[in-house]
Amino acid sequence: MIDFLKTNIRKITNLVIITVFTLNFSAKINDVAKGESTCVCAYDGYGYYMYLTQFFQYRNLYLQQEELQAVQNTYCGDVPVYQLKTMDNGHKLNIYHMGQAYLELPAYTVGHVFAKVLGYPKDGFSKPYHITYLLNALLFILLGIYFLNKVLKLFFTDQLTALLLVLVYFGTNFYSTATLAYQLQHIYLFALVALLFYCLLKVRESGKRKHLLVAALTLGLISAIRPTHVLLGILPLLMLRNVYTSRLAYWKSLLLFPLAGLLFNLPQLIYWKLLGGSWFILNMHVEEVVIVDPHVIDFLFSYKKGWLLYSPVFLLLIPGFVILYKQRKSLFWPVFGALLLCMWIFSSWECWWYAASFGSRAMVDLYPLLLVPLGFAILTIGRSKAGKPALLVFLVLTTGLSVFQSAQYSKGILHPDRMTKAHYWYIFGKLDMPEYQTNRLELDRSDTNWPQTIHAEKLKFGRVETIDFSQTGKVRIPGKISKLVDKRLLFPKLKTDETLFDAEIIYRNGDSLIPSIIHFEVFSKYNTYNWKNYPLTTQRKSGDADTLKVRFNLPIINHSDDRIQIYVENPSGKETVVESLKIKAYSLIRD
Numbered sequence: 001m002i003d004f005l006k007t008n009i010r011k012i013t014n015l016v017i018i019t020v021f022t023l024n025f026s027a028k029i030n031d032v033a034k035g036e037s038t039c040v041c042a043y044d045g046y047g048y049y050m051y052l053t054q055f056f057q058y059r060n061l062y063l064q065q066e067e068l069q070a071v072q073n074t075y076c077g078d079v080p081v082y083q084l085k086t087m088d089n090g091h092k093l094n095i096y097h098m099g100q101a102y103l104e105l106p107a108y109t110v111g112h113v114f115a116k117v118l119g120y121p122k123d124g125f126s127k128p129y130h131i132t133y134l135l136n137a138l139l140f141i142l143l144g145i146y147f148l149n150k151v152l153k154l155f156f157t158d159q160l161t162a163l164l165l166v167l168v169y170f171g172t173n174f175y176s177t178a179t180l181a182y183q184l185q186h187i188y189l190f191a192l193v194a195l196l197f198y199c200l201l202k203v204r205e206s207g208k209r210k211h212l213l214v215a216a217l218t219l220g221l222i223s224a225i226r227p228t229h230v231l232l233g234i235l236p237l238l239m240l241r242n243v244y245t246s247r248l249a250y251w252k253s254l255l256l257f258p259l260a261g262l263l264f265n266l267p268q269l270i271y272w273k274l275l276g277g278s279w280f281i282l283n284m285h286v287e288e289v290v291i292v293d294p295h296v297i298d299f300l301f302s303y304k305k306g307w308l309l310y311s312p313v314f315l316l317l318i319p320g321f322v323i324l325y326k327q328r329k330s331l332f333w334p335v336f337g338a339l340l341l342c343m344w345i346f347s348s349w350e351c352w353w354y355a356a357s358f359g360s361r362a363m364v365d366l367y368p369l370l371l372v373p374l375g376f377a378i379l380t381i382g383r384s385k386a387g388k389p390a391l392l393v394f395l396v397l398t399t400g401l402s403v404f405q406s407a408q409y410s411k412g413i414l415h416p417d418r419m420t421k422a423h424y425w426y427i428f429g430k431l432d433m434p435e436y437q438t439n440r441l442e443l444d445r446s447d448t449n450w451p452q453t454i455h456a457e458k459l460k461f462g463r464v465e466t467i468d469f470s471q472t473g474k475v476r477i478p479g480k481i482s483k484l485v486d487k488r489l490l491f492p493k494l495k496t497d498e499t500l501f502d503a504e505i506i507y508r509n510g511d512s513l514i515p516s517i518i519h520f521e522v523f524s525k526y527n528t529y530n531w532k533n534y535p536l537t538t539q540r541k542s543g544d545a546d547t548l549k550v551r552f553n554l555p556i557i558n559h560s561d562d563r564i565q566i567y568v569e570n571p572s573g574k575e576t577v578v579e580s581l582k583i584k585a586y587s588l589i590r591d
Contacts, residue, residue, distance in 0.1 A: 012162075014165065025135075028134050032130045047083035048100035053123065056124065057123065062091065063092050064092070065081060068081045069081045083095055083096060087275070089275075099222075099225030103140070107133055107135060111124075111128040111130075137183075137187060141178055145169075147198055147368070148168070151194055152372075164375050172402060173311050175406055176359075177357065181357060188225060193232070213256065215236060219232060220257070223265060224264035230261065233257060234337045235338055240254065242330065286527070287529070288350055290350060291344065294347040299352050302353075303420055309359075311359050317374060319380070320373030320375075324373045335373060346360070350558040358406060358416070407431060411431065413427050413436065414427060415438075420442050422461035422462070423438075423441050442498065456588060464588055466587075467494075468584055472578075472580065473580065474580070475581075480570065481570060486566045487566070489562075498553075498588040499587040501552055502583070503550050503552075504581070505547070505580075506545055507578045509536050510576055510577075511576075514571055516535075518536055518578075520532040523564075530554075
C-alpha cells in the first residue's frame with residue numbers, strides 16, 4: 001500500500017484536486033438548474049462577457065447602457081452597469097478588453113444552441129448559457145492543472161510535484177479565486193501562463209518549432225486578455241537567448257511574439273477605431289498605472305490585501321530564488337524578472353488591492369512560474385537535517401492558515417476589501433462568530449454617521465480625532481463662470497484618508513431659479529478620481545444668505561501629495577457669493 005501511494009502520489013493528488021473543483025462547480029450547476037442561481041456574471045466579469053451577449057443578440061458592438069442594465073436587473077439583482085465610457089463621438093465603449101470573450105465564445109455558442117433548441121431566452125443569461133459558462137470555467141481550471149503538471153514534471157519528482165500542487169491549489173488564494181471569482185481573468189490566465197512557460201521550456205529543451213509557435217500564440221492571447229501581461233514577453237526574451245546558434249535566428253523567433261500579439265489584439269484595435277475613433281485607447285478606467293509611485297509594501301504585506309500575508313507560503317520564494325540563481329541561473333533571470341516587472345505594475349495600479357478578493361488576486365496569474373523557485377526551496381531545505389522539520393512545520397501552518405482563512409472569506413468573516421489590522425486579529429482563528437462585528441473594518445465610505453457608531457476607543461483599536469481642515473472668506477462668482485473657492489493638500493494636515501468632512505457653506509445665490517453648484521474634487525497630478533456636487537439652492541429671496549451643510553467621506557487616497565479642490569460653478573447670469581466655507585474633519589486614527 002505504501003509503495004502504491006509513493007508510486008502514484010502525483011496521480012492521486014491530481015484526482016483529489018480535480019474532484020474538489022468538480023464537486024464545487026457541480027453544486028453551482030445544480031443551483032442554476034434549480035433556479036437558485038441566476039446571475040452568470042456581473043461587475044468586471046460582465047465587462048468581458050458583454051461583447052458576446054451584444055454581438056449574438058444584435059450583431060453589432062454598439063453597447064447601450066439601458067439594455068445592459070435591464071439584463072443585470074433581471075438576473076443579477078440590479079447590480080449597476082459601470083463598464084461603459086461615452087466617447088467624444090457619442091459612442092459608448094466597453095472599458096474592458098475582449099480577450100476573455102475569445103475563451104468564453106465556444107461555451108457561449110453551445111449555450112446559445114441549447115437555448116434556441118430548448119426555448120430559453122437567447123440573452124446570454126438564461127440557464128443554458130449559465131451552465132456552459134460554469135463548465136467553461138471548470139475546463140480552464142482543469143487545463144491549468146494539466147499544464148502545471150507538465151511544467152513541474154520537468155523539474156521535480158512525483159512526490160514533490162504532488163506537494164506543490166497541494167500548496168498552490170489549497171495553500172494559497174487560488175482556491176477562493178477559482179471558486180468565488182471564476183468570472184474574472186485569473187483562472188484563464190493561470191492556465192495560459194502555465195502553457196506558455198511549458199512551451200518555452202520545451203523550446204529550450206528540443207528547439208521544436210511547434211512549441212515556439214504555441215508559445216507565441218499563447219502570449220498573444222494573454223496580452224489580449226490583460227494587456228499589462230505583455231510584460232511576460234521577458235520570458236521568451238531571456239529564455240530563448242542561448243537556444244539558437246545565430247543572433248538572426250534568435251530575433252526571428254522573437255518576432256513571432258509581437259506578431260501573435262497583433263493577431264489577437266487586432267479585433268480590439270478595430271473596435272476602438274470604428275466606435276472610439278482611435279486605434280489606440282490606452283486606459284478608460286478612472287484609476288491609472290503610476291509606475292513612479294507603486295504601493296509595493298501595501299501590495300505585499302498590508303492587512304487590507306497583502307499578497308504574502310494571505311498566501312504566506314510564498315515567503316519561501318526568498319530562499320527559492322537564491323537557490324535558483326545558484327543552480328539554474330539561465331532560468332532565474334526570466335522568472336525573477338517577470339515577477340519583479342509584474343509586481344511593480346500590479347502595485348502601481350491606483351486600485352492596488354484589486355477590489356473584492358481574498359488576498360491579491362492579481363498574483364494568481366503568475367503562480368505557474370513561481371512554483372519552480374518554490375519547489376527548489378523545498379527541495380534544498382528539505383535535504384537539511386535541521387531544515388526539514390522546520391520546513392514541515394512552516395508548510396503545515398501556512399497551508400492550514402490559508403485553508404482556514406479561505407473558509408472565513410467564503411463565510412464573509414474575512415472581508416473582501418476592507419480588512420484592517422484590528423479586524424484581522426479580531427477574527428483570527430474564529431469561524432463561528434454569532435456576535436460578529438464590523439466596527440473594526442476599514443470605513444464604509446458611504447456611511448457618514450460612523451463617528452457616532454464606530455466606538456474605536458471603546459473597542460481599543462483607535463480614536464476619532466477632530467480638526468478644522470479648511471476655512472475661507474468671501475468669494476464672488478460672477479455669472480456664467482466657475483471659480484475656485486479653496487484648494488489644498490490633504491496630507492500632512494490629515495493623518496489618514498479614513499476621514500469624514502463636515503462642510504458648512506454660507507452663500508448668497510443671485511438667481512433662485514438657476515442655482516449654482518459647489519464641487520468638491522479629490523485629484524492627483526495624474527487625474528481627478530473622486531467628486532461630489534451639491535446645488536446651492538435657495539428658498540429665500542434672491543441675494544439673501546443661505547446655509548448648506550454636507551457630510552461626506554474621503555475616498556481611498558492614491559498618493560501622498562493628492563489634493564482637494566472646491567469650486568463653484570455658476571450657470572446663471574447673476575452673481576453668487578460664498579460668504580464662508582468651513583470644513584471640519586473627523587479622522588479615525590488607528591493604533
